[in-house]
Amino acid sequence: MTDLAAQIAALEAEHEALALDRFDVDVAWSIGSWLRQRAATETLPIAIQVALPGCPVFSALLPGASPDNLAWIERKRNVVERFWESSLLTTLRCEALGTTLTAKFRLDETRFVHSGGGVAVRLSALGGIAGSVIVSGLSQREDHALAVAAIEAEKGKQATRHNGV
Structure with missing residues (x-):
């Protein structure tokens, strides 16, 4: 298996493992707040967005990030909502096919971006996606990892509540 194939397989497994029990406006705000707090603590120059499909719920621009990062967020969210998986995947x-996202699917580069940082939010009991968590301002892999960490933190909170702890 090539390194790229192994990365794709790992991202596919991650996609399956990230399903939440619940995702609504309150959960979106919780995820966004967690991301904003971590970014502020670590002085990360990022923009953040947590959205229901087509509907941003939480948005933040931290010091060092720029309005350009907000444009990247929109383009990453469009990828997540079109393909129902992370923009990195x-x-x-x-x-792996030797092309770019915009070339392969003939997508408008002003609306879609060939870059990681947008992660689909899935529900355990639902096919498709319930929303997205998007980060912009670091490398595409760091943006992706930060969005995943926020979803994992929320998943842990939901598991704790579910288990009555």
Whole structure:
């Protein structure tokens, strides 16, 4: 298995493992707040967005990030909502074919971006996606990892509540 194939397989497994029991406006705000707090603590120059499909719920621009990061967020969210998976996974699938996302699917580069940082929020009992968590301002892999960490933190909170702890 090639390194790229292994990365794709790992991202596919991660996608399956990230399902939440619940995702609504309150959960979106909780995830966004967690991300904003971590970014502030670590002085990360990022923009953050947590959204229901087509509907941003939480948005923040931290010091050092720029309005350009907000444009990247919109383009990453469009990828997540079109392909129902992380923008990094979609990007790597295209790279494995020797192309880019925008070239393969003939997408408008002003609306879609060949870059990681947008992660689909899935529900355990639902096919498709319930929303997205998007980060912009670091490398595409760091953006992705930060969004995943926020979803994992929320998943842990939900598991604790579910188990009555």
